[in-house]
Amino acid sequence: MTINLVLGTQWGDEGKGKIVDYYSADVDYVVRFQGGNNAGHTIKVGDEVYKLHITPSGVIQGRIGVIGNGCVIDPEVLIHELNDLTKRGIKPQLLISDRANIIMPYHKILDGAEEQFLGEKKIGTTKRGIGPCYSDKISRNGIRTIDLIDPDTLEKKLDVILPIKQKILDAYEINNKLDKKEILKAYTDFGKQLKSYITFTHIELNKAIQKGKNILFEGAQGTMLDVDYGTYPYTTSSHTIAGGACIGAGIGPKHIDDIIGIVKAYTTRVGEGPMPTELFDRTGKHLAEIGHEFGTTTSRPRRCGWLDLVVVRQSCMISGITKLAITKLDVLDGLKDVKICTSYMLNDKKIDYFPADIKKVEKCKPIYQEFNGWDKINKNTLKFSDLPKNAQKYLKFIEKKLKVPITIVSIGPGRNETINV
Numbered sequence: 001m002t003i004n005l006v007l008g009t010q011w012g013d014e015g016k017g018k019i020v021d022y023y024s025a026d027v028d029y030v031v032r033f034q035g036g037n038n039a040g041h042t043i044k045v046g047d048e049v050y051k052l053h054i055t056p057s058g059v060i061q062g063r064i065g066v067i068g069n070g071c072v073i074d075p076e077v078l079i080h081e082l083n084d085l086t087k088r089g090i091k092p093q094l095l096i097s098d099r100a101n102i103i104m105p106y107h108k109i110l111d112g113a114e115e116q117f118l119g120e121k122k123i124g125t126t127k128r129g130i131g132p133c134y135s136d137k138i139s140r141n142g143i144r145t146i147d148l149i150d151p152d153t154l155e156k157k158l159d160v161i162l163p164i165k166q167k168i169l170d171a172y173e174i175n176n177k178l179d180k181k182e183i184l185k186a187y188t189d190f191g192k193q194l195k196s197y198i199t200f201t202h203i204e205l206n207k208a209i210q211k212g213k214n215i216l217f218e219g220a221q222g223t224m225l226d227v228d229y230g231t232y233p234y235t236t237s238s239h240t241i242a243g244g245a246c247i248g249a250g251i252g253p254k255h256i257d258d259i260i261g262i263v264k265a266y267t268t269r270v271g272e273g274p275m276p277t278e279l280f281d282r283t284g285k286h287l288a289e290i291g292h293e294f295g296t297t298t299s300r301p302r303r304c305g306w307l308d309l310v311v312v313r314q315s316c317m318i319s320g321i322t323k324l325a326i327t328k329l330d331v332l333d334g335l336k337d338v339k340i341c342t343s344y345m346l347n348d349k350k351i352d353y354f355p356a357d358i359k360k361v362e363k364c365k366p367i368y369q370e371f372n373g374w375d376k377i378n379k380n381t382l383k384f385s386d387l388p389k390n391a392q393k394y395l396k397f398i399e400k401k402l403k404v405p406i407t408i409v410s411i412g413p414g415r416n417e418t419i420n421v
């Protein structure tokens with residue numbers, strides 16, 4: 001039995017989908033434990049490309065996907081994804097927690113309204129209703145999956161919630177009348193379509209652990225988007241770190257074997273908020289172009305910069321990361337020099353931690369270690385020792401600085417473009 005956890009160590013889009021798919025070959029269950037359809041995970045199998053937002057990536061390999069209680073679900077998006085996969089010849093096996101919260105129409109409207117209200121100070125959210133849905137969960141006004149299959153309870157809850165939401169929409173001067181009948185009908189219908197998947201997933205998972213099954217947890221977003229440890233308030237609204245898996249799936253920490261941190265060989269970020277190693281020059285553009293750095297969910301261009309080890313070091317510490325998977329190393333091909341940030345200068349002082357104060361983060365100037373680049377990685381490389389010598393040096397430096405072993409190096413989006421170290 002192995003129970004492993006895959007996490008993003010940066011600002012998301014590290015290549016979690018690819019690595020989860022790779023590890024899914026040997027597991028029984030793949031579990032999402034936080035986030036919603038703000039995530040966009042890409043899996044490339046041969047010429048087929050799958051972009052999943054809420055369905056766990058393991059379903060592509062035919063594994064049982066679990067959407068845990070820590071997730072927020074837009075049922076319309078989930079149903080669309082399931083239908084799309086079925087059309088493409090994949091019949092997803094899925095279990096949905098009866099306790100996961102549901103993204104309602106007013107959450108999506110409010111996400112847009114709050115962003116508009118913030119103006120220049122906006123977060124740059126995906127506008128999928130994630131923040132407002134998690135806010136309602138914490139303030140105990142949430143609708144949960146179990147409510148979708150109980151129209152009486154759903155109606156009673158809507159009777160309390162809708163008048164309050166209407167007042168808020170009116171305050172934002174949004175001309176949108178929330179129609180209880182319409183919402184009740186649509187969401188009861190979603191409930192009917194999802195009923196066969198809804199269950200007590202925490203019990204199923206704990207039974208699976210007792211039976212010695214292999215389980216993989218699939219993180220969404222990245223550590224720097226964690227609501228406590230990220231660049232708050234420029235974060236998402238859930239816990240993206242290892243601890244989030246226990247809460248968001250209902251399993252005890254002692255069961256987890258390896259915590260695999262996914263590190264993109266450089267840094268990207270979508271949305272607003274500081275990113276100390278961001279590049280505004282030709283190299284930044286080069287990384288965006290060669291790495292096809294456009295958001296999987298919103299198609300927005302991703303901001304690009306050098307690898308930031310202050311960020312990844314914090315991620316390794318907070319989540320107790322035991323192994324590293326380095327992705328997109330091939331994107332650095334052909335650069336004369338490559339750089340890694342090892343610490344920051346903040347007001348004439350060298351620091352090697354990530355400040356909580358966003359104003360301080362904005363002032364942090366990266367201190368770089370420079371490396372000679374390499375020409376081109378052969379995409380058929382299967383062994384670490386066959387990588388260009390300078391690429392090996394780059395990776396060895398990361399390993400040494402983080403004191404965590406690199407066990408996977410990804411040199412392309414495909415399943416086979418993966419080196420097991």
Ligand code: GDP
Binds near residue numbers: 042292329330410
């Ligand atoms: P996720 O959100 O962490 O799952 O990452 P995304 O799927 O949003 O973004 C990662 C992108 O990089 C996707 O288009 C992947 O197909 C692609 N990708 C993943 N690994 C590699 C790699 O090693 N090299 C290259 N060139 N592309 C990769």
Ligand code: IMO
Binds near residue numbers: 038124269296
């Ligand atoms: P994956 O799983 C990159 C970012 C948004 C925004 C902030 C808050 O594909 O790595 P939200 O809609 O969550 O309230 O937006 O978080 N964000 C992501 N950035 N990858 C993601 O997911 C993201 N999910 C949210 O751009 O800055």
Ligand code: MG
Binds near residue numbers: 012013014041042
């Ligand atoms: Mg993504």
